[in-house]
Structure formats: C-alpha cells, structure tokens
Amino acid sequence: MHTQSFQAGAAKVDITPPLGTLINGDFVTHYARYVHDRLYVRALVLQHGAAVVAIVVVDICVMDKAFLDAVKAEIHAQAGIDPTHTLISSTHTHASGSVVNLHLAAADLPYRQTLPGLITGAVVQAKIKVRPAKLGFGAVDVPEHVLCRRYFMKDGFVSRNPVTGQAEPVKTNPFGSEHLIDRPVARMDPQVSFLAVRGLDDQWISLLANYSLHYVGDWENGTITADYFGVFSEEIRRKLGAADDFVGILSNGTSGDANIWDFRHPERYPKGHFEKSRLIGGQLAQKVYEAMGDITWQTNPSVMACYLDLPVGTRKPSPAEVSAAETLVAGSDYENFSVAHGDALQKLYAREQVLLDTYPHTVPFPVQVLSIGNGMIGALGGEFFAETGLWLRENSPAGHYFTITLANGFAGYVPPAHEIARGGYETWRCRTSFLAQHAEEEIRMKVVEVLRNLASC
Numbered sequence: 001m002h003t004q005s006f007q008a009g010a011a012k013v014d015i016t017p018p019l020g021t022l023i024n025g026d027f028v029t030h031y032a033r034y035v036h037d038r039l040y041v042r043a044l045v046l047q048h049g050a051a052v053v054a055i056v057v058v059d060i061c062v063m064d065k066a067f068l069d070a071v072k073a074e075i076h077a078q079a080g081i082d083p084t085h086t087l088i089s090s091t092h093t094h095a096s097g098s099v100v101n102l103h104l105a106a107a108d109l110p111y112r113q114t115l116p117g118l119i120t121g122a123v124v125q126a127k128i129k130v131r132p133a134k135l136g137f138g139a140v141d142v143p144e145h146v147l148c149r150r151y152f153m154k155d156g157f158v159s160r161n162p163v164t165g166q167a168e169p170v171k172t173n174p175f176g177s178e179h180l181i182d183r184p185v186a187r188m189d190p191q192v193s194f195l196a197v198r199g200l201d202d203q204w205i206s207l208l209a210n211y212s213l214h215y216v217g218d219w220e221n222g223t224i225t226a227d228y229f230g231v232f233s234e235e236i237r238r239k240l241g242a243a244d245d246f247v248g249i250l251s252n253g254t255s256g257d258a259n260i261w262d263f264r265h266p267e268r269y270p271k272g273h274f275e276k277s278r279l280i281g282g283q284l285a286q287k288v289y290e291a292m293g294d295i296t297w298q299t300n301p302s303v304m305a306c307y308l309d310l311p312v313g314t315r316k317p318s319p320a321e322v323s324a325a326e327t328l329v330a331g332s333d334y335e336n337f338s339v340a341h342g343d344a345l346q347k348l349y350a351r352e353q354v355l356l357d358t359y360p361h362t363v364p365f366p367v368q369v370l371s372i373g374n375g376m377i378g379a380l381g382g383e384f385f386a387e388t389g390l391w392l393r394e395n396s397p398a399g400h401y402f403t404i405t406l407a408n409g410f411a412g413y414v415p416p417a418h419e420i421a422r423g424g425y426e427t428w429r430c431r432t433s434f435l436a437q438h439a440e441e442e443i444r445m446k447v448v449e450v451l452r453n454l455a456s457c
Helices: 065-079 109-128 227-240 275-294 319-330 344-356 386-395 417-422 439-455
Strands: 006-014 040-048 051-058 086-090 131-141 150-153 170-172 181-184 191-199 204-211 247-252 303-313 362-372 375-380 400-404
Touching (some): 006 109, 006 131, 006 204, 040 109, 040 227, 040 247, 040 303, 051 109, 051 247, 051 303, 065 086, 086 247, 131 275, 131 400, 191 400, 204 227, 227 247, 227 275, 247 275, 303 439, 319 344, 375 439, 386 400, 386 439
Parallel strands (some): 051 086, 204 247
Antiparallel strands (some): 040 051, 150 170, 303 362, 362 375
C-alpha cells in the first residue's frame, strides 16, 4: 500500500543588523545608517522518510566556506540534518551586514558571531514545522530584466586590466562610455525557476524561486535592504493569498555577468530609490503566480542529496608580480582611499596580489546537488556566468533543473576560460576572482556527473 511520507516545513528569522554595522559589496566599507526593510534568513526543510534536506537563503552579500561549515555543524547538532544535505546560500544583496572581507571592506566581527545562531534557528524552526505536503516545479521566462553587463566596445575605447596593465576587448559596466558600446558579450538566462510547496490541506508552506539577476542596487550607501529578493518574497505571498507563516524565497542564479543597468536604454526604468527593485520584484512574483496553473503536484517525492569538495587550482601572482605589488602597496594610502583617483584600481589590486600570494595552490570548492521528485537543484560556491547555468540546464537529466549560486561558500567569480581570456572586471585576478582558468569547466562537468549519478539511483 502506498504511504504518504513526504513532509515539508518552512520558517524565517529576522537577521537585520543594528545601525553602525559594517556593510560590504563595494570596494570600501560602508556603515549601516538606515534600515529600509528587514533582512531575513529563510529556510525550507523537505523530508521523505529518513531523508531530510534543508534549503536556506540568507539576505546577505556573501558567506565564506569556513563560516558555513561551522553553521552546518551546528544545524546538525540541533536539528539532526546532515551537513551534506544542507544548502545555504546568499541572495547577494549589497546592502546587508558583512561577514567576509572583500577588497577594502572589512567583516563586522560582532555580526559574524551573531548570524550563525540565527541561521541555525531558522532551520530548527522549519524542521519542527514539517507536516504532510506536496510539491511541484515550474518555470517562466522573464527576459526583460536580465542584461549582460559585459560589452565589446567600439574602436577607440581602451580598457586596461589593473593587474597586468594590458588592454582588454571587454568592458564591464561602461559608465560614461555608453556611446562607445558595440554589443553585449553573451546571452543571459531569462528563466525564473521555482519549487512550490503546499500542505495536503492545500495551505501554502513555501515557494523557492531562482533568477539570474545580480542585484538591483537602487539605494544610497549606508542603507540596509534585501533588494529585489525581499520584494519578491513578500509579493509572492500576497499574490498567492498565503498566510503569514508562508515563506517566500528568491535565490540567486548564474548572474555573474548579468545586471539591470541598461546602458543603451537608460530611460526605461524609474530613477527613484527602491522604485526599480519594487518593479522587478513585483513583476517576477506576478509571472510566477501566472505560471502556477502549469504545476504538476507530486504528493510523495523522493529526496536525495550529494555533496563534495572538489579540489580546484588557483591563479596566483608570480614572484616578480608580488614584488612589484609590494612596492606599490608600500606607497599607497589606503586609509584615505578613493576609487575616483586615477590610479586607485592599480593600488587596490596591488594589495590583492600581495594577499593572494598567501593562498594555497589548490582549494576545496563546494559542489552540491539536491534531487527532489522530478526536479534537481545544483548549488555552487561562487558567482558563475549565465553560460554555465544555461549549459547545466541543457545537460541535466531532470525534468526541472536550476542552479543556486553563492551557496555553501564563496570563491568569487568563476568565469569560463574564454571569458577570462577576454578580460573585464569579473576576471581581474584578486581574492574575488582567483580560481584557475579552467576551473569553471571542471566544476560544471562534475555537477553533470553528480546529476547523472543521482538520476540513476
């Protein structure tokens, strides 16, 4: 006799940092002066018999692997969920508390100490709330809000790599040079993928969506906001008519080369603070709501997970490059640093070379795949380009597939090898872009291997 054994629960916990907390996501540190909207950790727990997975999305820019490994260990201690079955990712809002050093932006140590307990608490609450449920996957294309931010430029424009000094054919975010844009480098991923979860009583539990748009950023420095991710999470609850305990979640997809700044048609979006994030978050929620009718509900889906730390090589400066960088660092005034200064990037990236020289030649890169009913979710610990996400979806054996990035760690940008050769901001060697040139290929091939192995179980 067929027995219903699938259960699900969801919870969210407020993680809004106090005023004065350090904010990262920029070249320099900012301080929280104004809270526009609350930040949350949102957790979804899915259980089939003894198999349990937790999917956790945090309103924060990035979280490093060591930090998250410790959080997963505590989740295991308090909720009994295996660390390999726990996926924790960042939305990548650039207006949240900082727990990682990025460029000249420091981590806020008190917030780094506070956040783990809040993340763990959300998972514990979600686990307590599991009840008989059903789920379904869906997808809808929303191409109008994903633009490639990397451009080939017309003759006469020169962009230089601040690490090597060499000219590059690609320019990321060509502010002030819009008239010299030739064409975008690549196509973006237009799909909003989602996993909807309801109780057997048809009451909503959660909806996890995924979109490959970097962030919107229509706020002043010093603001705390969840960006369009937070707007979506609340708007989808309203459109579904769900109760207050419903947890809407929007995760970040393969958005390393995507954003919403339309350099060729700058007038098509509103200019006021938060207007663009409200527009985009609301429209994404509407599109997902309209796609609900296509869901095939699964009442007893299986749940499986596979996690591994893949050894991946790093790009490190040569001894001569380190020596030259040290000379530049010794003469740089980082206390009064301003990106507006003409040689600012050279000085900033010189410091990065000195720090990167201490990195190992190989690092463990987190690769994770969740298999849930007729769908699969990949999780990668870095910022990947749309090309990677599109390729993985095309080569996935599952009926539904999407990739959550900035998950289980942070190894910076992971561009395909040919994009590293083209150059551009995302490829400049530093602590946020340091994996070996062919790392992206190694990682996605491993993901497909894991996808196929899980599919055959």
